[in-house]
Amino acid sequence: MSWLIIPLIVALWKRAGLVLRVTEEKAILERGVLSKEIKEIFIPDIRTIDVKQSLLQRIFRIGDIMIATAGTDGYEDVIYGLPDPKGIKALISSQRQKRLASND
16 A cells, blocks of 8 residues: 555655746746756747646646747747646736737
8 A cells, every 4th residue: 555655755746846937027947856957938938828738637727838939849848737727827928918018
């Protein structure tokens, strides 16, 4: 029965090692617990934000977010297993709209 706890430990470890911050100017993604990878995507550069949820993800209210930018073919980054992916997409989209409105 102790082998059932291993997936929980792995999930918690991955969860602790993922932070997504959205500011007015950029989305900052930090990955890793012991070693860190930090990626910044500037809000005006974002062209598409897609959300993907399987049935199981919908039940647990998590999902995957794919971000495409102007300079890339395909997605700049894919972030798996985020809580409230639709809310995150709405937040990034609202920041994009604010930036676009302020540039006019």
